[in-house]
Amino acid sequence: MLKSFFLKLSGAFLLFAIALGGFGLVASAQTAAPCDAACRAKLEAELAAVEKEINLQDALVKSKQTEGATLKRDVDILNAQIQKTKLSIKSRDIAISGLSEDIRTKNKTITVYSAKIDRERDSLAALLRRTDELDSYSLAEVALSDKPLSEFFADVDAFQYVEEAIGQSIAEVGVAKKITEEAKTALEEKKDKETDIRYQKELEKKFLAAKETEKARVLKVTKGQEAAYKKVLQEKQAKAASIRAALFALRDSGEIPFGQAYDYAKIVSQKTGIRPAFLLAIFMQESGFGKNQGSCYLKDPLTGSGVGKNTGTPFADVMKPGRDVKPFLNLTEKLGRDPYTTPVSCPQQAGYGGAMGPAQFIPSTWVLYENLITRALGISVADPWRARDAFMAAGFLLKDNGAKAGSYSAERDAACKYFSGSKCSKSSWAATYGSQVMSKAATIQATMIDPIENS
Incomplete structure (x- = not known):
């Protein structure tokens, strides 16, 4: 009986150890991002280059706005605004690519650690049941039992071992919960940021369409003549008023x-x-x-x-x-x-x-x-x-x-x-x-x- 008990207990703890040790392998395999360091560096370099071009177009717009209102100036401003907006949309796409990868990584982390918490809870339940079994012996049972006293002492050792395992399992659950909550918070922030970028991208697409329409209308109405552009300016001022x-x-x-x-x-x-x-x-x-x-x-x-x-x-x-x-x-x-x-x-x-x-x-x-x-x-x-x-x-x-x-x-x-x-x-x-x-x-x-x- 004692040998059978220890075989069962050893088997249970072997499975428990595999669950804990194997988890590290699963986590490292599943949370590895498909976009490695080189990929991310490339995205960041592309984003930096696009942002540099955006700043150049922005400087051009500001420079032109200091000049007197003419057809040529305003068409140049429209061209710069159109180019700047196209670049800005491109920068949003690059940023979304990086965020999408971050979101996938955080989702995997949450999945892995949530599974770990479930496994730990199952192990903990089994350990608590075993503790209840070992704790159920009364003093009368020990005194009147046919079992050798040494077998009861072996069960006492097993009881202490199970208690230690329970403490370890509770600690593991605590760590996994903390990591999961941190990952959920980070995921929420990444999702909000992605939403913000997509929203800005949609606004920029509408702005781009409006500026392209405005440019086409101005060129059509004025036929490239400065004198005719005065009427366009008057219409804009009247609308603003x-x-x-x-x-x-x-x-x-x-x-x-x-x-x-x-x-x-x-x-x-x-x-x-x-x-x-x-x-x-x-x-x-x-x-x-x-x-x-x-x-x-x-x-x-x-x-x-x-x-x-x-x-x-x-x-x-x-x-x-x-x-x-x-x-x-x-x-x-x-x-x-x-x-x-x-x-x-x-x-x-x-x-x-x-x-x-x-x-x-x-x-x-x-x-x-x-x-x-x-x-x-x-x-x-x-x-x-x-x-x-x-x-x-x-x-x-x-x-x-x-x-x-x-x-x-x-x-x-x-x-x-x-x-x-x-x-x-x-x-x-x-x-x-x-x-x-x-x-x-x-x-x-x-x-x-x-x-x-x-x-």
Whole structure:
């Protein structure tokens, strides 16, 4: 019996050792990247060469822009922009190749270490069962058993050996879990970066198509004549003026000319690093929400209940009493507003309303940013219903949310946090909001900001 026990135990631990030792071979075989060091060096060299060419084209554009507006100058600028964009698209393709390889490697690492965790759990379960068997002997069983005492001592040694193996297995699982989590985090970052590059590539393809169309139109209209180009310039300037004059809706604050909104966004960008088109898209999104959901008035400061602004419909949770009512009353007093006829957001399906003005800050959050806003604008009191102040507030919050990084993923996540407090991956509702903001930002940049800047 004792010999049989040790044969079984030895066999079990031989399999356990093979599982541990063999893992290293599997991991090294599966995580070896098909793109070796030489391949990666080649990609990096190609990328560096393309980026050098991009910088040359960029310098040419900037040099030409200092010259007076002529047909030749503007065609040269269009040619340089077209060439620069083609090179930029090429650089994105090279970068995507490298990232795709990194993503494959991280996926393999996760697969290998996840399998290791499963094997360790199975081994651990078997070891725990064996521990339970060895631990089940009572003192009476030892005293009354026909087995020699030496056999019980052999089982005690086996028990200690199994306990040590359990400790080793737990440690192995801990290491494998740590490596797996690190690989998952790195994979998420690589995927975000790939998404950002693909998004930029799509924007550049659209920009390229627009510039090629513009070049063809200019050459067709002017037939290469400088005199005829003056009419083209006048048309561009008229279009820019029309865009600046168009009204830009703001939630609970009426409308202002787009040119004024854009000027505010540029000031915010200087202070916070937030891209103007992205900031304007946030306000456009919030304005749309206001039209769909309507606004409310606070009526009872003790309960936070109120009524619909236009309908008079009672709402129970217009404002959270312990968090927002007091700062709201303090703020409206400073601004000379009647707190019971000042519009705030109505509650949604879950949670409270109470968000104020175009930027839709709840009162307790506004208090946190109040000093930043007043210092940035050189004013004594910040007003959430005043467009300029609301723009600056949103800029600071979006900066804190990570939008300053400027990538698609960073801006989209910042928009989701602005809406829900969480990243896009945590809520499908927030993810929809973030995607809609990014779509609006692309439209604003292409159809409103670019025509103004290029006029």
